[in-house]
Amino acid sequence: MRADAQAQPNIALIKYWGKRDIEQNLPAAGSLSVTLDSLWTKMSVEFSDALPVDQLVLNAAANDEMLPRISACLDRVAGTDRLRASVESESNFPIAAGLASSASAFAALVVATSKAAGQESDTLSLARIAGSVSGSAARSLYGGFVELQASDANIDVETIAEAGVWPLTVVIAVTEEGAKPVSSGEAMIRSAANSPFYSSWLEQQPADLVSARNAVLRKDFAQLAAVSEHNCLKMHSVMWASRPPVVYWNSATLSCMEAVRHLQDEGHAVFFTIDAGPQLKAICLSDETDLVRSALDGCAGVVRTMVSGLGAGATLLDSK
Numbered sequence: 456m457r458a459d460a461q462a463q464p465n466i467a468l469i470k471y472w473g474k475r476d477i478e479q480n481l482p483a484a485g486s487l488s489v490t491l492d493s494l495w496t497k498m499s500v501e502f503s504d505a506l507p508v509d510q511l512v513l514n515a516a517a518n519d520e521m522l523p524r525i526s527a528c529l530d531r532v533a534g535t536d537r538l539r540a541s542v543e544s545e546s547n548f549p550i551a552a553g554l555a556s557s558a559s560a561f562a563a564l565v566v567a568t569s570k571a572a573g574q575e576s577d578t579l580s581l582a583r584i585a586g587s588v589s590g591s592a593a594r595s596l597y598g599g600f601v602e603l604q605a606s607d608a609n610i611d612v613e614t615i616a617e618a619g620v621w622p623l624t625v626v627i628a629v630t631e632e633g634a635k636p637v638s639s640g641e642a643m644i645r646s647a648a649n650s651p652f653y654s655s656w657l658e659q660q661p662a663d664l665v666s667a668r669n670a671v672l673r674k675d676f677a678q679l680a681a682v683s684e685h686n687c688l689k690m691h692s693v694m695w696a697s698r699p700p701v702v703y704w705n706s707a708t709l710s711c712m713e714a715v716r717h718l719q720d721e722g723h724a725v726f727f728t729i730d731a732g733p734q735l736k737a738i739c740l741s742d743e744t745d746l747v748r749s750a751l752d753g754c755a756g757v758v759r760t761m762v763s764g765l766g767a768g769a770t771l772l773d774s775k
């Protein structure tokens with residue numbers, strides 16, 4: 456009746472931005488990400504016939520705000536006729552600030568829920584359920600370099616290269632720790648509704664995916680850097696041009712971009728990506744980590760930096 460699981464956030468290099476089907480939360484296009492190893496979310500799920508309603512404790516505090524989404528996810532895995540559950544979640548990084556906390560949370564939640572419900576589910580089925588709650592969560596079921604393909608009916612997700620095959624480092628520059636003003640889901644719907652760039656964004660997504668996949672398979676850092684930065688800046692252009700506009704960046708985000716550009720001009724193997732928040736993620740070859748971290752630490756407005764290698768997909772933990 457109780458199970459524990461852990462998942463790591465993932466950082467998209469080719470972004471998921473737009474929904475084909477809002478009800479089923481199906482992405483409008485594919486995406487490609489890296490799963491991290493040193494940031495994590497742990498989830499414990501315990502079903503009990505003594506509970507009248509679901510309960511959620513998030514980082515040691517009761518939380519009712521996230522509860523409806525958690526309950527919906529429990530229903531999708533265990534069915535609506537399930538027992539009520541007590542869910543506890545702990546993360547070692549700030550939530551709701553563009554650090555993909557929902558990805559690791561829902562990936563860990565589906566794994567723990569399925570086990571607590573006594574099921575033997577395969578990874579793709581769980582990824583599909585996690586993705587129906589939060590699109591990016593589907594990718595955190597898998598480790599290393601992960602590609603998500605979207606079709607009319609469903610998603611397919613797979614690891615295209617294991618973490619150890621190309622051990623890149625991600626340096627995260629946190630420029631603001633609060634929750635973001637507009638959720639990514641809401642911002643995507645706005646982009647699709649009225650951004651003049653949305654249709655070209657979707658048209659170009661398959662070509663960007665092919666380019667990134669080939670770069671990963673060939674370990675071609677320059678090509679991965681070029682297509683990832685291009686894809687990130689296109690996604691932000693789509694949302695900047697929507698009405699009302701969505702701008703997640705702050706001045707520190709721009710200072711970090713400039714620092715990365717400066718390192719690139721000096722010949723260092725590093726590139727940036729930015730998600731639905733003001734944090735900048737710099738991806739580099741592992742021997743560049745210290746240099747990249749100190750450059751980002753030196754940018755005005757950076758609150759702190761975090762470093763992570765690439766890691767595994769969601770896993771069950773021994774229950775306490």
Ligand code: DP6
Nearest residue numbers: 467470471589590591639640730731
């Ligand atoms: C910018 O997965 O949070 O991080 O499906 O509405 O929950 P919902 O969206 P979410 O969006 C992630 C957007 C992104 C890009 C990405 O991770 O691919």
